[in-house]
Amino acid sequence: MSQVQSTTQTTTGHDNYLNHEKGLWSWLSTVDHKRIAIMYLISILTFFLVGGIFALLVRGALFNAKPEDKFWSYITPDVYNQFMSYHGIIMVFMVIVPGIPAVFGNFLLPVMLGAKDVAFPRLNLASYYVYLAGAALAVGTLFVGKIDTGWTFYTPYSIKTSTSVVMAVLAAFTMGMASILTGLNFIVTTHKLRAPGQTMNKIPLFVWAIYATSIIQILATPVLGITLLLISAERLLGVGIFDPNLGGDPVLFQHFFWFYSHPAVYIMILPAMGIISELISTFSRKTIFGYTAIAYSSLAIAAVSFLVWGHHMFVSGQSEFAGVLFSIITMLVGVPTAIKLFNWISTMYKGSVRLDAPMLYAIGFLFLFTIGGLTGVWLASTGMDVHFHDTYFVVAHFHYVMVGGVLMAFTGGIFYWFPKMFGKMTSDTLGRISWVFVFTGFNVTFFPQFILGAMGMPRRYFEYHPAYEPLNQISTVGSWLIGFGFLVALVAIIQGLVAGEKAGANPWGSKTLEWQTSSPPPHDNFPITPTVTAGPYEYR
Amino acid sequence: MSTVKTEDGHFHHAHHFNSLSHQYDSAKQGVWLFMVTEILMFGGLFVAYLIYKSIYAPIFHVGSSYLDVKMGSINTVVLITSSFTMALGIYFNQKNKPKQAVIALALTIVCAGIFMVIKYFEYTHKIHLGLVPGKFFNNPEFQQKVVDFINNMPIENLTPTLSDTAHMKKIAPLYFGFYFVMTGLHGLHVMIGAGLILWVLIKTANGKFGAEYYTPVEGVGLFWHIVDLIWIYLFPLLYLVG
Numbered sequence: 001m002s003q004v005q006s007t008t009q010t011t012t013g014h015d016n017y018l019n020h021e022k023g024l025w026s027w028l029s030t031v032d033h034k035r036i037a038i039m040y041l042i043s044i045l046t047f048f049l050v051g052g053i054f055a056l057l058v059r060g061a062l063f064n065a066k067p068e069d070k071f072w073s074y075i076t077p078d079v080y081n082q083f084m085s086y087h088g089i090i091m092v093f094m095v096i097v098p099g100i101p102a103v104f105g106n107f108l109l110p111v112m113l114g115a116k117d118v119a120f121p122r123l124n125l126a127s128y129y130v131y132l133a134g135a136a137l138a139v140g141t142l143f144v145g146k147i148d149t150g151w152t153f154y155t156p157y158s159i160k161t162s163t164s165v166v167m168a169v170l171a172a173f174t175m176g177m178a179s180i181l182t183g184l185n186f187i188v189t190t191h192k193l194r195a196p197g198q199t200m201n202k203i204p205l206f207v208w209a210i211y212a213t214s215i216i217q218i219l220a221t222p223v224l225g226i227t228l229l230l231i232s233a234e235r236l237l238g239v240g241i242f243d244p245n246l247g248g249d250p251v252l253f254q255h256f257f258w259f260y261s262h263p264a265v266y267i268m269i270l271p272a273m274g275i276i277s278e279l280i281s282t283f284s285r286k287t288i289f290g291y292t293a294i295a296y297s298s299l300a301i302a303a304v305s306f307l308v309w310g311h312h313m314f315v316s317g318q319s320e321f322a323g324v325l326f327s328i329i330t331m332l333v334g335v336p337t338a339i340k341l342f343n344w345i346s347t348m349y350k351g352s353v354r355l356d357a358p359m360l361y362a363i364g365f366l367f368l369f370t371i372g373g374l375t376g377v378w379l380a381s382t383g384m385d386v387h388f389h390d391t392y393f394v395v396a397h398f399h400y401v402m403v404g405g406v407l408m409a410f411t412g413g414i415f416y417w418f419p420k421m422f423g424k425m426t427s428d429t430l431g432r433i434s435w436v437f438v439f440t441g442f443n444v445t446f447f448p449q450f451i452l453g454a455m456g457m458p459r460r461y462f463e464y465h466p467a468y469e470p471l472n473q474i475s476t477v478g479s480w481l482i483g484f485g486f487l488v489a490l491v492a493i494i495q496g497l498v499a500g501e502k503a504g505a506n507p508w509g510s511k512t513l514e515w516q517t518s519s520p521p522p523h524d525n526f527p528i529t530p531t532v533t534a535g536p537y538e539y540r
Numbered sequence: 541m542s543t544v545k546t547e548d549g550h551f552h553h554a555h556h557f558n559s560l561s562h563q564y565d566s567a568k569q570g571v572w573l574f575m576v577t578e579i580l581m582f583g584g585l586f587v588a589y590l591i592y593k594s595i596y597a598p599i600f601h602v603g604s605s606y607l608d609v610k611m612g613s614i615n616t617v618v619l620i621t622s623s624f625t626m627a628l629g630i631y632f633n634q635k636n637k638p639k640q641a642v643i644a645l646a647l648t649i650v651c652a653g654i655f656m657v658i659k660y661f662e663y664t665h666k667i668h669l670g671l672v673p674g675k676f677f678n679n680p681e682f683q684q685k686v687v688d689f690i691n692n693m694p695i696e697n698l699t700p701t702l703s704d705t706a707h708m709k710k711i712a713p714l715y716f717g718f719y720f721v722m723t724g725l726h727g728l729h730v731m732i733g734a735g736l737i738l739w740v741l742i743k744t745a746n747g748k749f750g751a752e753y754y755t756p757v758e759g760v761g762l763f764w765h766i767v768d769l770i771w772i773y774l775f776p777l778l779y780l781v782g
Contacts, residue, residue, distance in 0.1 A: 220580075
């Protein structure tokens with residue numbers, strides 16, 4: 001039984017959001033959430049490419065231990081710092097934080113709710129341009145003074161370095177503002193624009209995930225905003241709040257920064273978990289196991305996320321008592337996370353699992369994210385963290401979460417919703433090939449980094465002890481495999497756009513609302529506002 | 541797309557809402573959520589203030605004695621009055637009295653202007669005395685007063701930090717770092733608020749609002765009250781703490 005009682009299934013293929021209006025200007029000035037999503041998709045994929053190139057350069061530079069052996073003499077330690085910083089800033093602020101909410105949230109949230117648009121369509125377009133302005137500022141630093149602080153802007157270095165820190169923090173501030181406005185829009189949309197009959201316990205789990213994410217965006221991002229403004233004030237006026245010479249305390253910066261940036265980790269991963277809930281249920285052709293538990297665990301993660309920031313500071317001179325407290329609360333995050341994982345696995349149990357490309361990416365997520373999550377629990381224990389702190393173990397851990405988790409879900413999401421977005425299918429063969437390379441390459445790149453970290457190799461160093469060289473070389477080769485895998489995914493997308501076969505309204509046989517309208521959806525999403533009579537995952 | 545007034549004098553809600561009141565509720569929820577972000581942003585500053593106030597109380601004590609309580613008090617009264625006139629601006633729009641609404645909104649902008657003018661005199665006076673953030677600070681008398689204050693404190697109240705008077709002298713400008721950052725960010729909000737009030741004033745004058753539809757006036761009003769509220773915390777923390 002479908003989720004919808006009555007929508008006319010007219011797949012005329014004539015009027016849809018892509019051909020509703022024509023011309024570049026109709027795109028740039030659109031307030032249609034679907035078109036804004038596509039503009040975000042193009043921007044974010046472009047930045048992902050740039051951030052990826054920086055990643056390959058960083059890994060390339062680490063292929064050899066000694067500076068004289070490096071593959072390109074242009075890469076001095078200073079240039080290496082810049083590459084590493086740009087990789088971090090682009091991937092965090094410009095790709096992963098906005099990624100899933102801005103692209104899939106924008107495109108799907110209103111459709112999944114049976115709404116015609118988000119609550120504030122013009123604000124939605126404004127946040128896209130605010131995001132672009134921030135991104136332009138960030139990229140602009142490349143042409144002014146560059147940036148070498150890493151994405152964390154830690155004081156005192158960020159106050160002292162001669163690179164263009166003020167411009168970079170203003171860029172992050174601006175993108176944070178876009179993030180706030182998007183989150184605000186989604187919260188109001190979820191509360192106010194649900195279709196008749198769609199109670200909060202009938203909304204798809206992706207919407208729950210985006211909703212929980214939006215709450216974090218609203219509550220955490222302003223604190224990052226003021227922190228970044230204070231960094232600017234520190235550099236321009238020397239106010240002294242973070243500068244010990246003037247009475248301030250750099251550790252306060254770390255507190256402020258992580259009060260945002262740890263919840264920001266959940267801004268990144270919660271939407272990915274939302275995608276996984278959709279994929280697992282659809283491709284197992286089975287009702288999701290534990291809908292309520294998955295939905296509320298998103299809120300639980302959002303709530304706990306505000307109480308764990310101190311685990312970044314176990315060795316920053318924080319009191320032992322605070323350390324123990326933060327350690328225990330951090331481990332609590334494992335509970336709602338495990339609830340989700342077990343529910344996904346229970347959903348697959350005795351389901352009719354189809355291994356199409358999106359599902360492969362979802363299963364990849366289950367493996368990689370579990371490793372990323374569990375190593376997070378290791379790092380949460382104060383004793384082990386003293387050893388692992390600032391080593392490649394931490395790098396491997398958060399890449400297993402950010403890439404193995406978020407980007408796997410993002411790519412899976414692209415292959416899953418591509419037919420809905422463009423009315424065409426991508427080649428499943430190309431999708432699966434890309435998965436094989438991304439999944440294998442990822443493990444080849446980052447698993448050795450766990451070992452390197454346990455052996456004590458510090459992160460962020462340009463030159464390192466030759467004993468670490470073999471594992472670093474394996475890691476670098478892995479990065480090429482990842483790069484190739486994403487290239488294949490890009491080819492699959494382009495091939496789908498150009499020559500993909502026509503997709504029906506519901507090629508995967510899914511039950512959620514977005515598949516009950518034509519592909520691509522009409523300008524107003526549904527010919528008639530649907531009435532929801534059943535839950536989103538009633539397969540049997 | 542957004543609300544428009546048709547020729548027969550009625551308002552139409554945007555296409556994705558069911559009714560005007562549906563649209564009103566949604567917009568109001570959005571503004572409230574935005575206010576939450578404002579409070580959290582200033583919250584960071586308040587936390588930093590409280591931390592350093594508790595560690596370096598003498599600096600804040602002496603610092604506040606350099607502020608003009610009279611000017612601060614006048615500004616507090618001015619802002620509270622402006623909140624009242626802002627509320628009147630909403631009220632008259634609800635009662636379909638655009639003329640009175642325009643007067644009330646204009647008075648609000650005047651109050652914002654008075655606030656900024658007084659702030660300007662306070663700022664120039666401080667800058668003249670060299671009482672500015674760290675890099676440009678130049679007022680040895682202030683630093684000496686902090687040292688004198690510490691020397692007159694009962695010995696049992698002295699922490700090791702405070703006993704290091706040379707260090708305390710060096711970091712004394714911290715107070716004015718806080719003063720300028722906190723009031724500066726607030727002043728920026730006052731100016732943005734005044735701009736927004738001007739926007740709804742012009743729309744009111746052009747007959748764009750009425751009892752059926754006054755959402756932007758109310759949204760701007762909420763913003764203005766938050767700006768007022770933040771000052772109500774800033775005033776005692778900076779001026780009266782001594």
